[in-house]
Every structure is written in structure tokens, then in C-alpha cells.
Amino acid sequence: MPREITAYSNPLVKRVRSLREKRHRREEGLFLAEGLRILTEAREAGRIPQYLFFARDSAAHPLVLALVAAVEAAGGEAIETVPDILAKLSGKDNPQAVVGVFAEFTRTLDSLDRNSASIWLVAERLRDPGNLGTILRTGDAVGAGALILIGECVDPFSVEAVRASMGALFTVPVVHCDWAEFLGWLRGGPGQLVGLSLDTDTDYRAASYTAPTFLLTGNEAQGMPDGYATECDVLVKIPMLGKADSLNAAVATAVMAYEVLGRG
Numbered sequence: 001m002p003r004e005i006t007a008y009s010n011p012l013v014k015r016v017r018s019l020r021e022k023r024h025r026r027e028e029g030l031f032l033a034e035g036l037r038i039l040t041e042a043r044e045a046g047r048i049p050q051y052l053f054f055a056r057d058s059a060a061h062p063l064v065l066a067l068v069a070a071v072e073a074a075g076g077e078a079i080e081t082v083p084d085i086l087a088k089l090s091g092k093d094n095p096q097a098v099v100g101v102f103a104e105f106t107r108t109l110d111s112l113d114r115n116s117a118s119i120w121l122v123a124e125r126l127r128d129p130g131n132l133g134t135i136l137r138t139g140d141a142v143g144a145g146a147l148i149l150i151g152e153c154v155d156p157f158s159v160e161a162v163r164a165s166m167g168a169l170f171t172v173p174v175v176h177c178d179w180a181e182f183l184g185w186l187r188g189g190p191g192q193l194v195g196l197s198l199d200t201d202t203d204y205r206a207a208s209y210t211a212p213t214f215l216l217t218g219n220e221a222q223g224m225p226d227g228y229a230t231e232c233d234v235l236v237k238i239p240m241l242g243k244a245d246s247l248n249a250a251v252a253t254a255v256m257a258y259e260v261l262g263r264g
Contacts, residue, residue, distance in 0.1 A: 002054075002059075002068060002077075002078040002079055002080045003077070003078075003079055003080070004079070004080045004081070005053075005079050005080075005081050005085065006081060006082050006085065008084075008085070008088060012051070012079075013085060013088065013089065015028075016032070016051065016053070016089055016099075016101055017088055017089055019031060019032050019101065020032065020091055020159055022155055022158065025104070025155070025157055025158075029103060029104050030050070030101050030102065030103060030104065031101075031102055031104055031157035031158075031159075031162065032089070032090070032099060032100070032101060032102075032159055032162065033049070033099070033100045033102055033162045033169075034089075034090050034092075034095070034096045034098065034099045034100070034159075034162075034163065035096040035097075035098065035163075036058075036061070036063050036064065036067075036096065036097055036098050037166065037167060038162070038163075038165075038166060038167040038170075039052075039067055039098050039100045040063050040066075040067070040167075041166075041167025041168075041170050041171065042100070042102070042167065042170040043066065043067060043070050045170040045171050047102060047105070047170045048070050048071055048074040048076060049067075049071060049076060049100030049101050049102050050071075050076045050077070050101050050102065050103060051071075051076060051077050051078075051079065051100065051101040052067055052068065052071045052076065052077070052078045052079065052098065052099075052100050052101075053079050053081050053085065053086060053089060053098065053099040053100075054067070054068070054078065054079070054080060054081070054097060054098045054099075055080075055081065055082070055083055055086060055095075055097045055098070056080055056081070056082060058097040058098070059080060061097070064097065064098060067098065067100075083095055086099055090159070091159065104157055106174060106175065106176060107146065107173045107174065107175045108175060108177075109148070109175055109177055109181065109182065109185040110185070111173075112145060112146055112173065112175065113145075114145065114189055114190065114191055114212050115190075115212065116145050117143055117144055117145030117146075117212065118143075118211035118212055118213065118260070118261075119142050119143065119144045119145070119211075119212070119213055119215065119257055119260055119261060120144055120145045120146055120148065120191075120212055120213065120214045120215070121135060121138070121139050121144050121146070121147045121148070121214075121215055121217075121253060121257065122147075122148045122150060122182070122193075122214050122215060122216045122217070123135060123147065123148070123149055123150065123153065123216075123217050123249070123253070124150040124151055124153075124179070124216065124217065124218050124219060124224050124225075124228060125150065125151045125152055125153060125218070125219040125222075126149065126153045126154055126217070126219070126220070126249065127153070127154055127219065127220055127221075128154060128220060128249075129154050129155075129158050129160035129161035129164060130160065130161075130164045130250070131154075131220065131248065131249050131250040132147075132149075132153070132154050132156055132161045132164070132165075133160070133161045133162070133163065133164020133165035133166070133168070133169075134164055134165075134250035134254075135147060135217070135249075135250050135253050135254075136156075136161075136164075136165040136168035136169055136172050136174075137164075137165060137166055137168045138250070138253055138254040138257050139168060139172040139257075140167075140168040140171050140172050141257075142257045142258065142260075142261045143261075144172060144257070145173070145212070146172065146173040146174065146175055147172055147173070147174050147175070148174075148175045148176075148177065148182060148214075149174065149175065149176045149177075150177065150178065150179050150182055151178060151179065153176065156169060156174050156176075157169075179228065183231060186214060190212060191212050191213075191214050192209065192210040192211075192212070192213050192214065192233045192234065193214045193216060193231065193232045193233050193234075194207070194209065194213055194214065194215050194216065194232065194233065194234045194235075194236060194256070194260075195216045195218075195224060195228065195229055195232035195234070195235045195236070196215070196216065196217050196218065196224075196235075196236065196237070196238070196252050196253075196256060197218075197223065197224065197229055197232075197235045197236070197237060198223065198237055198245065198246060199229065199235070200235040200236060200237050201237075202234070202235060202236050202237065203236065203237065203239060204236040204237065204238050204255070204256060204259055205259065207234050207236045208234075209234075209259075209260050209263050213260050215253060215256050215257060215260065216228070216232060217249050217252060217253045218249075219249075220248075220249045223246075236256070238252055238255055238256070
């Protein structure tokens with residue numbers, strides 16, 4: 001049966017709230033996710049939180065009941081609380097009805113089957129958590145095999161990235177590696193590396209794509225390094241008809257992903 005916590009001074013509340021900081025997430029190996037939709041996506045993907053905080057007035061909701069049952073069946077703890085505590089945990093004045101504490105999970109390149117999907121997303125030095133979350137949502141939408149993060153990228157388990165992913169963090173595998181490791185793995189089997197670049201005359205609609213296609217998006221401000229571009233099998237650009245010289249990284253990734261998907 002769920003226990004009840006209503007005091008700010010409760011040690012578990014303090015511990016969970018600390019997970020909003022990267023240092024504490026790394027120390028604990030845990031992260032926060034909030035919202036009934038996101039936690040339901042996680043449950044359906046087989047990811048069950050170790051702790052589930054839920055608002056008292058949502059206790060009868062069927063999806064909350066399903067989450068509570070899943071958490072308790074997995075040996076976790078469900079905790080009934082009040083909106084003020086949920087606000088403290090989430091850092092939002094209008095908190096969601098549920099907050100979950102999950103164990104961090106990562107995949108390795110060797111665990112990926114490149115033949116399991118025709119589209120793979122690769123992001124290099126991605127800095128914005130909103131972009132990371134949105135790219136994950138795109139990956140889920142197009143059935144991408146994984147999101148492969150290259151170099152010093154934003155933490156995919158930050159509260160902002162998890163929130164922006166709208167549950168896609170739990171459905172799209174995420175791998176973090178360096179460029180040399182990725183390139184060695186990629187060239188060990190089939191795969192076309194397609195880079196988004198301003199330094200090419202090839203329109204993204206004119207290029208030929210071969211599955212599995214790995215779409216490489218560079219850093220939001222600097223793009224990809226020259227050395228990375230030379231390793232791409234194809235460089236393409238998205239035409240810009242206005243005064244802006246480039247699209248947002250997440251938007252550009254989505255445009256490219258759907259172009260490749262439409263060729264399949």
C-alpha cells in the first residue's frame with residue numbers, strides 16, 4: 001500500500017529534489033520524470049520508476065492506479081503526497097499529478113542492430129535539452145533505431161530534456177560515445193552517413209539515400225567540424241529562402257528524417 005508524505009523536511013523529498021542537479025543524478029544513477037503521459041509511456045515500454053509520487057486527488061485515476069500497481073509489483077515504492085510537495089520535486093508552480101524516480105539507462109553501440117531500422121539519428125555536441133528532447137520525439141515518430149550522441153552533449157536525463165522528449169526517452173534507445181568510436185562501429189557494417197551542412201550545393205530533396213541512413217546533425221551554433229563532414233557519404237543542405245542562414249537543429253533533423261522516411 002502507498003505511504004503518505006506531506007512534509008518538506010522528509011529525507012526522501014530532499015533526496016529526490018536533489019536529482020534536478022546533474023551532480024546528484026550522476027552520484028545516484030537516478031533521474032526524474034514527471035507527468036502521467038510520460039510515466040505511462042515509460043510503463044508501456046517496460047521502464048518502471050523506483051519511486052512514484054502521486055497527488056492525493058489523482059489516486060483514483062486508472063492510469064495512476066496502473067502505475068502504482070506496476071511500481072509495487074516491481075518492488076518500488078508508491079507515495080501519496082500533496083501538490084506542494086510535487087511542486088518542490090518538479091520545480092514547477094503547476095506540477096503534474098505524478099513524478100517518478102527512475103534508474104538511468106544507456107545502451108552501447110555494440111548492442112544496436114543496424115538492420116532493425118532504416119533511419120538512425122546522430123547528434124554531435126548537442127547543447128540544448130529542448131533540442132535533444134525534440135529530436136527524441138522525432139526519432140520515435142519515424143521509427144529511428146536510436147539517437148547516438150557524439151561528444152560533449154547535454155544530459156539526456158536532465159529534467160528539461162526528459163520533459164521535452166514527452167516519453168520518447170523511454171522508447172528510443174540513446175547511446176553516448178566519441179566520434180572515433182562511432183565511426184569505427186559505423187564502418188564495420190552497412191550504413192550511409194548523411195550530414196546536414198551549409199557547405200554544400202546538394203539539396204536534401206535531390207540526394208539519394210540508402211538504408212540504413214544515419215543522419216548527422218552538428219552543434220547548434222558551430223555545425224559539425226570539417227573532419228566530421230569529410231567522413232560523411234553525403235552532405236546535404238535545406239534551402240533557406242529568408243534571412244536566416246539555418247534551421248533550428250531539432251527542426252532540421254525532423255525535416256531530414258521525414259524526407260528519408262518518405263523515400264522508403
